[in-house]
Amino acid sequence: MSKLYRAGSVGAASLMLIASMPGIAGAAASSAAGPTAISALGGFLTHPVVTTLLLMIGIVGIGLELLLWTSGLLGTVGVLGFGLYFLGNYLAGGVGSLDIGLFVLGVILLLLELIIPSFGILGIAGTISLFSGVILAAESPQAAALSLTIAFVIGLALLFFIVKKFPQRGIWNRLILKEELTSEQGFVSSSFKLHLIGQTGTSLTPLRPSGTALFGEDRIDVVTEGGFITAGKAVRVVHVEGNRVVVHEEKDEHPAPID
Incomplete structure:
Protein backbone atom coordinates (compact mmCIF):
# COMPACT_ATOMS: atom_id res chain seq x y z
CA MET A 1 0.00 0.00 0.00
CA ALA A 37 -12.90 34.21 -28.56
CA ILE A 38 -15.30 32.26 -30.80
CA SER A 39 -18.08 32.62 -28.27
CA ALA A 40 -17.37 36.33 -27.98
CA LEU A 41 -17.52 36.74 -31.79
CA GLY A 42 -20.76 34.78 -31.94
CA GLY A 43 -22.24 36.86 -29.14
CA PHE A 44 -21.24 40.09 -30.90
CA LEU A 45 -22.68 39.06 -34.29
CA THR A 46 -25.93 37.89 -32.70
CA HIS A 47 -26.45 41.06 -30.67
CA PRO A 48 -29.87 42.48 -31.66
CA VAL A 49 -28.41 45.80 -32.86
CA VAL A 50 -25.63 44.12 -34.87
CA THR A 51 -28.09 41.56 -36.26
CA THR A 52 -30.43 44.31 -37.45
CA LEU A 53 -27.52 46.22 -39.02
CA LEU A 54 -26.25 43.14 -40.87
CA LEU A 55 -29.73 42.33 -42.17
CA MET A 56 -30.18 45.93 -43.32
CA ILE A 57 -26.85 45.80 -45.18
CA GLY A 58 -27.96 42.56 -46.83
CA ILE A 59 -31.35 43.92 -47.89
CA VAL A 60 -30.02 47.25 -49.19
CA GLY A 61 -27.06 45.66 -50.98
CA ILE A 62 -29.08 43.03 -52.82
CA GLY A 63 -31.97 45.46 -53.41
CA LEU A 64 -29.69 48.05 -55.01
CA GLU A 65 -28.07 45.36 -57.14
CA LEU A 66 -31.49 44.34 -58.47
CA LEU A 67 -32.58 47.95 -59.07
CA LEU A 68 -29.39 49.66 -60.26
CA TRP A 69 -27.36 46.82 -61.82
CA THR A 70 -23.90 47.50 -60.33
CA SER A 71 -22.19 44.49 -61.94
CA GLY A 72 -22.43 42.50 -58.71
CA LEU A 73 -20.61 44.99 -56.45
CA LEU A 74 -23.48 45.94 -54.17
CA GLY A 75 -24.90 42.44 -54.44
CA THR A 76 -21.65 41.09 -53.01
CA VAL A 77 -21.86 43.55 -50.11
CA GLY A 78 -25.44 42.41 -49.45
CA VAL A 79 -24.49 38.73 -49.48
CA LEU A 80 -21.58 39.54 -47.11
CA GLY A 81 -24.01 41.17 -44.68
CA PHE A 82 -26.24 38.10 -44.68
CA GLY A 83 -23.18 35.86 -44.50
CA LEU A 84 -21.97 37.52 -41.29
CA TYR A 85 -25.47 37.14 -39.87
CA PHE A 86 -25.40 33.40 -40.57
CA LEU A 87 -21.85 33.14 -39.22
CA GLY A 88 -22.90 34.64 -35.90
CA ASN A 89 -25.83 32.26 -35.57
CA TYR A 90 -23.63 29.34 -36.61
CA LEU A 91 -21.14 30.17 -33.86
CA ALA A 92 -24.06 30.42 -31.47
CA GLY A 93 -25.17 26.97 -32.54
CA GLY A 94 -28.46 27.94 -34.19
CA VAL A 95 -27.85 27.29 -37.90
CA GLY A 96 -28.94 24.12 -39.67
CA SER A 97 -28.51 22.86 -43.21
CA LEU A 98 -32.12 23.74 -44.06
CA ASP A 99 -31.59 27.37 -43.06
CA ILE A 100 -28.48 27.74 -45.22
CA GLY A 101 -30.20 25.89 -48.06
CA LEU A 102 -33.15 28.30 -48.02
CA PHE A 103 -30.80 31.28 -47.98
CA VAL A 104 -28.70 29.97 -50.89
CA LEU A 105 -31.85 29.15 -52.86
CA GLY A 106 -33.11 32.68 -52.27
CA VAL A 107 -29.88 34.23 -53.55
CA ILE A 108 -29.95 31.98 -56.65
CA LEU A 109 -33.55 32.93 -57.43
CA LEU A 110 -32.73 36.63 -57.06
CA LEU A 111 -29.77 36.25 -59.41
CA LEU A 112 -31.99 34.45 -61.92
CA GLU A 113 -34.40 37.40 -61.74
CA LEU A 114 -31.57 39.54 -63.17
CA ILE A 115 -31.05 37.15 -66.08
CA ILE A 116 -34.51 35.75 -66.81
CA PRO A 117 -37.37 38.30 -66.88
CA SER A 118 -40.15 36.68 -64.85
CA PHE A 119 -42.27 39.74 -64.04
CA GLY A 120 -41.06 39.53 -60.43
CA ILE A 121 -42.05 35.91 -59.78
CA LEU A 122 -38.48 34.72 -59.24
CA GLY A 123 -37.70 37.83 -57.19
CA ILE A 124 -40.66 37.30 -54.85
CA ALA A 125 -39.90 33.59 -54.44
CA GLY A 126 -36.24 34.36 -53.80
CA THR A 127 -37.09 37.00 -51.20
CA ILE A 128 -39.44 34.63 -49.33
CA SER A 129 -36.86 31.83 -49.39
CA LEU A 130 -34.06 34.13 -48.23
CA PHE A 131 -36.10 35.65 -45.39
CA SER A 132 -37.28 32.19 -44.28
CA GLY A 133 -33.68 31.04 -43.98
CA VAL A 134 -32.82 34.16 -41.98
CA ILE A 135 -35.62 33.62 -39.46
CA LEU A 136 -35.09 29.87 -39.06
CA ALA A 137 -31.33 30.31 -38.56
CA ALA A 138 -31.75 32.36 -35.38
CA GLU A 139 -31.89 30.84 -31.92
CA SER A 140 -35.01 32.93 -31.33
CA PRO A 141 -37.17 33.16 -34.48
CA GLN A 142 -39.31 35.84 -32.84
CA ALA A 143 -36.30 38.08 -32.19
CA ALA A 144 -35.03 37.41 -35.72
CA ALA A 145 -38.41 38.32 -37.21
CA LEU A 146 -38.41 41.59 -35.25
CA SER A 147 -34.87 42.45 -36.39
CA LEU A 148 -35.76 41.51 -39.96
CA THR A 149 -38.87 43.71 -39.90
CA ILE A 150 -36.93 46.72 -38.62
CA ALA A 151 -34.14 46.12 -41.15
CA PHE A 152 -36.69 45.69 -43.97
CA VAL A 153 -38.49 48.97 -43.19
CA ILE A 154 -35.26 50.96 -42.89
CA GLY A 155 -33.84 49.23 -45.97
CA LEU A 156 -36.90 50.11 -48.06
CA ALA A 157 -36.59 53.75 -46.98
CA LEU A 158 -32.92 53.80 -47.99
CA LEU A 159 -33.68 52.10 -51.31
CA PHE A 160 -36.39 54.64 -52.08
CA PHE A 161 -34.07 57.54 -51.27
CA ILE A 162 -31.17 56.20 -53.34
CA VAL A 163 -33.34 55.33 -56.34
CA LYS A 164 -34.90 58.82 -56.26
CA LYS A 165 -31.41 60.32 -56.00
CA PHE A 166 -30.07 58.39 -59.01
CA PRO A 167 -33.06 57.85 -61.30
CA GLN A 168 -30.88 57.54 -64.40
CA ARG A 169 -29.29 54.35 -63.03
CA GLY A 170 -32.58 52.52 -62.62
CA ILE A 171 -33.24 49.17 -64.22
CA TRP A 172 -36.38 50.62 -65.82
CA ASN A 173 -34.17 52.76 -68.10
CA ARG A 174 -33.17 49.52 -69.80
CA LEU A 175 -36.78 48.68 -70.50
CA ILE A 176 -38.24 51.98 -71.80
CA LEU A 177 -37.33 54.51 -74.44
CA LYS A 178 -35.16 57.31 -73.10
CA GLU A 179 -36.08 59.72 -75.90
CA GLU A 180 -39.57 61.14 -76.11
CA LEU A 181 -41.16 60.91 -79.53
CA THR A 182 -43.05 64.16 -80.14
CA SER A 183 -45.36 65.32 -82.86
CA GLU A 184 -42.83 68.00 -83.80
CA GLN A 185 -40.51 65.16 -84.87
CA GLY A 186 -43.18 63.73 -87.16
CA PHE A 187 -44.47 60.94 -84.90
CA VAL A 188 -48.21 60.47 -84.37
CA SER A 189 -49.94 58.67 -81.50
CA SER A 190 -52.18 55.70 -82.35
CA SER A 191 -55.21 57.55 -80.97
CA PHE A 192 -54.91 60.07 -83.81
CA LYS A 193 -54.63 57.56 -86.67
CA LEU A 194 -58.29 56.78 -87.35
CA HIS A 195 -58.59 59.86 -89.53
CA LEU A 196 -56.04 58.35 -91.91
CA ILE A 197 -58.56 55.89 -93.35
CA GLY A 198 -58.95 56.68 -97.03
CA GLN A 199 -56.02 59.11 -97.13
CA THR A 200 -53.28 58.83 -99.72
CA GLY A 201 -49.60 59.13 -98.91
CA THR A 202 -46.17 58.10 -100.16
CA SER A 203 -44.08 55.14 -99.05
CA LEU A 204 -40.81 56.47 -97.64
CA THR A 205 -39.27 53.02 -97.28
CA PRO A 206 -39.89 49.71 -99.05
CA LEU A 207 -42.91 47.99 -97.49
CA ARG A 208 -41.96 44.29 -97.02
CA PRO A 209 -44.76 44.28 -95.88
CA SER A 210 -44.10 46.84 -93.11
CA GLY A 211 -42.33 50.16 -93.38
CA THR A 212 -42.89 53.92 -93.14
CA ALA A 213 -45.12 56.17 -95.22
CA LEU A 214 -45.62 59.92 -95.29
CA PHE A 215 -49.12 61.38 -94.98
CA GLY A 216 -48.92 65.13 -95.18
CA GLU A 217 -46.16 65.94 -92.69
CA ASP A 218 -46.67 62.83 -90.54
CA ARG A 219 -44.42 59.77 -90.68
CA ILE A 220 -46.56 56.69 -90.02
CA ASP A 221 -45.55 53.06 -89.54
CA VAL A 222 -47.69 51.09 -91.96
CA VAL A 223 -48.13 47.53 -93.20
CA THR A 224 -49.41 46.24 -96.52
CA GLU A 225 -52.06 43.59 -97.01
CA GLY A 226 -49.28 41.14 -97.80
CA GLY A 227 -47.69 42.46 -100.95
CA PHE A 228 -44.44 44.33 -101.55
CA ILE A 229 -44.41 48.06 -102.30
CA THR A 230 -41.23 49.89 -103.23
CA ALA A 231 -40.27 53.30 -101.82
CA GLY A 232 -41.75 56.39 -103.45
CA LYS A 233 -45.08 54.77 -104.37
CA ALA A 234 -48.50 56.26 -103.68
CA VAL A 235 -50.35 54.30 -101.00
CA ARG A 236 -53.86 54.55 -99.55
CA VAL A 237 -54.94 53.65 -96.01
CA VAL A 238 -57.65 50.98 -96.08
CA HIS A 239 -57.82 49.95 -92.43
CA VAL A 240 -56.67 51.13 -88.97
CA GLU A 241 -56.68 48.85 -85.92
CA GLY A 242 -54.83 50.20 -82.89
CA ASN A 243 -51.25 50.85 -84.01
CA ARG A 244 -51.73 48.81 -87.17
CA VAL A 245 -52.25 50.98 -90.26
CA VAL A 246 -52.95 48.89 -93.35
CA VAL A 247 -52.29 50.33 -96.82
CA HIS A 248 -52.29 49.20 -100.40
CA GLU A 249 -50.61 50.68 -103.42
CA GLU A 250 -52.65 53.35 -105.14
CA LYS A 251 -52.80 52.37 -108.81
CA ASP A 252 -53.28 54.88 -111.61
CA GLU A 253 -56.83 54.07 -112.72
CA HIS A 254 -56.65 56.44 -115.70
CA PRO A 255 -53.55 55.59 -117.74
CA ALA A 256 -52.44 57.98 -120.38
CA PRO A 257 -53.80 57.20 -123.89
CA ILE A 258 -51.44 55.48 -126.31
CA ASP A 259 -50.67 57.56 -129.39
Missing part, protein backbone atom coordinates in the same frame (compact mmCIF):
# COMPACT_ATOMS: atom_id res chain seq x y z
CA SER A 2 2.87 2.37 0.83
CA LYS A 3 4.42 1.64 -2.58
CA LEU A 4 1.15 2.45 -4.32
CA TYR A 5 0.84 5.68 -2.34
CA ARG A 6 4.38 6.71 -3.25
CA ALA A 7 3.75 5.92 -6.95
CA GLY A 8 0.61 8.06 -6.94
CA SER A 9 2.49 10.94 -5.30
CA VAL A 10 5.27 10.74 -7.88
CA GLY A 11 2.70 10.70 -10.74
CA ALA A 12 0.88 13.74 -9.40
CA ALA A 13 4.16 15.61 -8.92
CA SER A 14 5.18 14.73 -12.50
CA LEU A 15 1.89 16.04 -13.90
CA MET A 16 2.29 19.27 -11.95
CA LEU A 17 5.84 19.65 -13.26
CA ILE A 18 4.76 19.09 -16.88
CA ALA A 19 1.88 21.52 -16.54
CA SER A 20 4.23 24.18 -15.17
CA MET A 21 6.47 24.05 -18.27
CA PRO A 22 6.10 27.26 -20.43
CA GLY A 23 5.17 25.55 -23.70
CA ILE A 24 2.53 23.31 -22.20
CA ALA A 25 1.06 26.15 -20.17
CA GLY A 26 0.85 28.41 -23.23
CA ALA A 27 -0.87 25.71 -25.27
CA ALA A 28 -3.38 25.11 -22.53
CA ALA A 29 -4.08 28.83 -22.24
CA SER A 30 -4.53 29.22 -26.00
CA SER A 31 -6.89 26.25 -26.18
CA ALA A 32 -8.94 27.75 -23.39
CA ALA A 33 -8.92 31.19 -25.05
CA GLY A 34 -9.99 29.75 -28.42
CA PRO A 35 -13.58 28.86 -27.49
CA THR A 36 -13.83 32.09 -25.51
Whole structure:
Protein backbone atom coordinates (compact mmCIF):
# COMPACT_ATOMS: atom_id res chain seq x y z
CA MET A 1 0.00 0.00 0.00
CA SER A 2 2.87 2.37 0.83
CA LYS A 3 4.42 1.64 -2.58
CA LEU A 4 1.15 2.45 -4.32
CA TYR A 5 0.84 5.68 -2.34
CA ARG A 6 4.38 6.71 -3.25
CA ALA A 7 3.75 5.92 -6.95
CA GLY A 8 0.61 8.06 -6.94
CA SER A 9 2.49 10.94 -5.30
CA VAL A 10 5.27 10.74 -7.88
CA GLY A 11 2.70 10.70 -10.74
CA ALA A 12 0.88 13.74 -9.40
CA ALA A 13 4.16 15.61 -8.92
CA SER A 14 5.18 14.73 -12.50
CA LEU A 15 1.89 16.04 -13.90
CA MET A 16 2.29 19.27 -11.95
CA LEU A 17 5.84 19.65 -13.26
CA ILE A 18 4.76 19.09 -16.88
CA ALA A 19 1.88 21.52 -16.54
CA SER A 20 4.23 24.18 -15.17
CA MET A 21 6.47 24.05 -18.27
CA PRO A 22 6.10 27.26 -20.43
CA GLY A 23 5.17 25.55 -23.70
CA ILE A 24 2.53 23.31 -22.20
CA ALA A 25 1.06 26.15 -20.17
CA GLY A 26 0.85 28.41 -23.23
CA ALA A 27 -0.87 25.71 -25.27
CA ALA A 28 -3.38 25.11 -22.53
CA ALA A 29 -4.08 28.83 -22.24
CA SER A 30 -4.53 29.22 -26.00
CA SER A 31 -6.89 26.25 -26.18
CA ALA A 32 -8.94 27.75 -23.39
CA ALA A 33 -8.92 31.19 -25.05
CA GLY A 34 -9.99 29.75 -28.42
CA PRO A 35 -13.58 28.86 -27.49
CA THR A 36 -13.83 32.09 -25.51
CA ALA A 37 -12.90 34.21 -28.56
CA ILE A 38 -15.30 32.26 -30.80
CA SER A 39 -18.08 32.62 -28.27
CA ALA A 40 -17.37 36.33 -27.98
CA LEU A 41 -17.52 36.74 -31.79
CA GLY A 42 -20.76 34.78 -31.94
CA GLY A 43 -22.24 36.86 -29.14
CA PHE A 44 -21.24 40.09 -30.90
CA LEU A 45 -22.68 39.06 -34.29
CA THR A 46 -25.93 37.89 -32.70
CA HIS A 47 -26.45 41.06 -30.67
CA PRO A 48 -29.87 42.48 -31.66
CA VAL A 49 -28.41 45.80 -32.86
CA VAL A 50 -25.63 44.12 -34.87
CA THR A 51 -28.09 41.56 -36.26
CA THR A 52 -30.43 44.31 -37.45
CA LEU A 53 -27.52 46.22 -39.02
CA LEU A 54 -26.25 43.14 -40.87
CA LEU A 55 -29.73 42.33 -42.17
CA MET A 56 -30.18 45.93 -43.32
CA ILE A 57 -26.85 45.80 -45.18
CA GLY A 58 -27.96 42.56 -46.83
CA ILE A 59 -31.35 43.92 -47.89
CA VAL A 60 -30.02 47.25 -49.19
CA GLY A 61 -27.06 45.66 -50.98
CA ILE A 62 -29.08 43.03 -52.82
CA GLY A 63 -31.97 45.46 -53.41
CA LEU A 64 -29.69 48.05 -55.01
CA GLU A 65 -28.07 45.36 -57.14
CA LEU A 66 -31.49 44.34 -58.47
CA LEU A 67 -32.58 47.95 -59.07
CA LEU A 68 -29.39 49.66 -60.26
CA TRP A 69 -27.36 46.82 -61.82
CA THR A 70 -23.90 47.50 -60.33
CA SER A 71 -22.19 44.49 -61.94
CA GLY A 72 -22.43 42.50 -58.71
CA LEU A 73 -20.61 44.99 -56.45
CA LEU A 74 -23.48 45.94 -54.17
CA GLY A 75 -24.90 42.44 -54.44
CA THR A 76 -21.65 41.09 -53.01
CA VAL A 77 -21.86 43.55 -50.11
CA GLY A 78 -25.44 42.41 -49.45
CA VAL A 79 -24.49 38.73 -49.48
CA LEU A 80 -21.58 39.54 -47.11
CA GLY A 81 -24.01 41.17 -44.68
CA PHE A 82 -26.24 38.10 -44.68
CA GLY A 83 -23.18 35.86 -44.50
CA LEU A 84 -21.97 37.52 -41.29
CA TYR A 85 -25.47 37.14 -39.87
CA PHE A 86 -25.40 33.40 -40.57
CA LEU A 87 -21.85 33.14 -39.22
CA GLY A 88 -22.90 34.64 -35.90
CA ASN A 89 -25.83 32.26 -35.57
CA TYR A 90 -23.63 29.34 -36.61
CA LEU A 91 -21.14 30.17 -33.86
CA ALA A 92 -24.06 30.42 -31.47
CA GLY A 93 -25.17 26.97 -32.54
CA GLY A 94 -28.46 27.94 -34.19
CA VAL A 95 -27.85 27.29 -37.90
CA GLY A 96 -28.94 24.12 -39.67
CA SER A 97 -28.51 22.86 -43.21
CA LEU A 98 -32.12 23.74 -44.06
CA ASP A 99 -31.59 27.37 -43.06
CA ILE A 100 -28.48 27.74 -45.22
CA GLY A 101 -30.20 25.89 -48.06
CA LEU A 102 -33.15 28.30 -48.02
CA PHE A 103 -30.80 31.28 -47.98
CA VAL A 104 -28.70 29.97 -50.89
CA LEU A 105 -31.85 29.15 -52.86
CA GLY A 106 -33.11 32.68 -52.27
CA VAL A 107 -29.88 34.23 -53.55
CA ILE A 108 -29.95 31.98 -56.65
CA LEU A 109 -33.55 32.93 -57.43
CA LEU A 110 -32.73 36.63 -57.06
CA LEU A 111 -29.77 36.25 -59.41
CA LEU A 112 -31.99 34.45 -61.92
CA GLU A 113 -34.40 37.40 -61.74
CA LEU A 114 -31.57 39.54 -63.17
CA ILE A 115 -31.05 37.15 -66.08
CA ILE A 116 -34.51 35.75 -66.81
CA PRO A 117 -37.37 38.30 -66.88
CA SER A 118 -40.15 36.68 -64.85
CA PHE A 119 -42.27 39.74 -64.04
CA GLY A 120 -41.06 39.53 -60.43
CA ILE A 121 -42.05 35.91 -59.78
CA LEU A 122 -38.48 34.72 -59.24
CA GLY A 123 -37.70 37.83 -57.19
CA ILE A 124 -40.66 37.30 -54.85
CA ALA A 125 -39.90 33.59 -54.44
CA GLY A 126 -36.24 34.36 -53.80
CA THR A 127 -37.09 37.00 -51.20
CA ILE A 128 -39.44 34.63 -49.33
CA SER A 129 -36.86 31.83 -49.39
CA LEU A 130 -34.06 34.13 -48.23
CA PHE A 131 -36.10 35.65 -45.39
CA SER A 132 -37.28 32.19 -44.28
CA GLY A 133 -33.68 31.04 -43.98
CA VAL A 134 -32.82 34.16 -41.98
CA ILE A 135 -35.62 33.62 -39.46
CA LEU A 136 -35.09 29.87 -39.06
CA ALA A 137 -31.33 30.31 -38.56
CA ALA A 138 -31.75 32.36 -35.38
CA GLU A 139 -31.89 30.84 -31.92
CA SER A 140 -35.01 32.93 -31.33
CA PRO A 141 -37.17 33.16 -34.48
CA GLN A 142 -39.31 35.84 -32.84
CA ALA A 143 -36.30 38.08 -32.19
CA ALA A 144 -35.03 37.41 -35.72
CA ALA A 145 -38.41 38.32 -37.21
CA LEU A 146 -38.41 41.59 -35.25
CA SER A 147 -34.87 42.45 -36.39
CA LEU A 148 -35.76 41.51 -39.96
CA THR A 149 -38.87 43.71 -39.90
CA ILE A 150 -36.93 46.72 -38.62
CA ALA A 151 -34.14 46.12 -41.15
CA PHE A 152 -36.69 45.69 -43.97
CA VAL A 153 -38.49 48.97 -43.19
CA ILE A 154 -35.26 50.96 -42.89
CA GLY A 155 -33.84 49.23 -45.97
CA LEU A 156 -36.90 50.11 -48.06
CA ALA A 157 -36.59 53.75 -46.98
CA LEU A 158 -32.92 53.80 -47.99
CA LEU A 159 -33.68 52.10 -51.31
CA PHE A 160 -36.39 54.64 -52.08
CA PHE A 161 -34.07 57.54 -51.27
CA ILE A 162 -31.17 56.20 -53.34
CA VAL A 163 -33.34 55.33 -56.34
CA LYS A 164 -34.90 58.82 -56.26
CA LYS A 165 -31.41 60.32 -56.00
CA PHE A 166 -30.07 58.39 -59.01
CA PRO A 167 -33.06 57.85 -61.30
CA GLN A 168 -30.88 57.54 -64.40
CA ARG A 169 -29.29 54.35 -63.03
CA GLY A 170 -32.58 52.52 -62.62
CA ILE A 171 -33.24 49.17 -64.22
CA TRP A 172 -36.38 50.62 -65.82
CA ASN A 173 -34.17 52.76 -68.10
CA ARG A 174 -33.17 49.52 -69.80
CA LEU A 175 -36.78 48.68 -70.50
CA ILE A 176 -38.24 51.98 -71.80
CA LEU A 177 -37.33 54.51 -74.44
CA LYS A 178 -35.16 57.31 -73.10
CA GLU A 179 -36.08 59.72 -75.90
CA GLU A 180 -39.57 61.14 -76.11
CA LEU A 181 -41.16 60.91 -79.53
CA THR A 182 -43.05 64.16 -80.14
CA SER A 183 -45.36 65.32 -82.86
CA GLU A 184 -42.83 68.00 -83.80
CA GLN A 185 -40.51 65.16 -84.87
CA GLY A 186 -43.18 63.73 -87.16
CA PHE A 187 -44.47 60.94 -84.90
CA VAL A 188 -48.21 60.47 -84.37
CA SER A 189 -49.94 58.67 -81.50
CA SER A 190 -52.18 55.70 -82.35
CA SER A 191 -55.21 57.55 -80.97
CA PHE A 192 -54.91 60.07 -83.81
CA LYS A 193 -54.63 57.56 -86.67
CA LEU A 194 -58.29 56.78 -87.35
CA HIS A 195 -58.59 59.86 -89.53
CA LEU A 196 -56.04 58.35 -91.91
CA ILE A 197 -58.56 55.89 -93.35
CA GLY A 198 -58.95 56.68 -97.03
CA GLN A 199 -56.02 59.11 -97.13
CA THR A 200 -53.28 58.83 -99.72
CA GLY A 201 -49.60 59.13 -98.91
CA THR A 202 -46.17 58.10 -100.16
CA SER A 203 -44.08 55.14 -99.05
CA LEU A 204 -40.81 56.47 -97.64
CA THR A 205 -39.27 53.02 -97.28
CA PRO A 206 -39.89 49.71 -99.05
CA LEU A 207 -42.91 47.99 -97.49
CA ARG A 208 -41.96 44.29 -97.02
CA PRO A 209 -44.76 44.28 -95.88
CA SER A 210 -44.10 46.84 -93.11
CA GLY A 211 -42.33 50.16 -93.38
CA THR A 212 -42.89 53.92 -93.14
CA ALA A 213 -45.12 56.17 -95.22
CA LEU A 214 -45.62 59.92 -95.29
CA PHE A 215 -49.12 61.38 -94.98
CA GLY A 216 -48.92 65.13 -95.18
CA GLU A 217 -46.16 65.94 -92.69
CA ASP A 218 -46.67 62.83 -90.54
CA ARG A 219 -44.42 59.77 -90.68
CA ILE A 220 -46.56 56.69 -90.02
CA ASP A 221 -45.55 53.06 -89.54
CA VAL A 222 -47.69 51.09 -91.96
CA VAL A 223 -48.13 47.53 -93.20
CA THR A 224 -49.41 46.24 -96.52
CA GLU A 225 -52.06 43.59 -97.01
CA GLY A 226 -49.28 41.14 -97.80
CA GLY A 227 -47.69 42.46 -100.95
CA PHE A 228 -44.44 44.33 -101.55
CA ILE A 229 -44.41 48.06 -102.30
CA THR A 230 -41.23 49.89 -103.23
CA ALA A 231 -40.27 53.30 -101.82
CA GLY A 232 -41.75 56.39 -103.45
CA LYS A 233 -45.08 54.77 -104.37
CA ALA A 234 -48.50 56.26 -103.68
CA VAL A 235 -50.35 54.30 -101.00
CA ARG A 236 -53.86 54.55 -99.55
CA VAL A 237 -54.94 53.65 -96.01
CA VAL A 238 -57.65 50.98 -96.08
CA HIS A 239 -57.82 49.95 -92.43
CA VAL A 240 -56.67 51.13 -88.97
CA GLU A 241 -56.68 48.85 -85.92
CA GLY A 242 -54.83 50.20 -82.89
CA ASN A 243 -51.25 50.85 -84.01
CA ARG A 244 -51.73 48.81 -87.17
CA VAL A 245 -52.25 50.98 -90.26
CA VAL A 246 -52.95 48.89 -93.35
CA VAL A 247 -52.29 50.33 -96.82
CA HIS A 248 -52.29 49.20 -100.40
CA GLU A 249 -50.61 50.68 -103.42
CA GLU A 250 -52.65 53.35 -105.14
CA LYS A 251 -52.80 52.37 -108.81
CA ASP A 252 -53.28 54.88 -111.61
CA GLU A 253 -56.83 54.07 -112.72
CA HIS A 254 -56.65 56.44 -115.70
CA PRO A 255 -53.55 55.59 -117.74
CA ALA A 256 -52.44 57.98 -120.38
CA PRO A 257 -53.80 57.20 -123.89
CA ILE A 258 -51.44 55.48 -126.31
CA ASP A 259 -50.67 57.56 -129.39
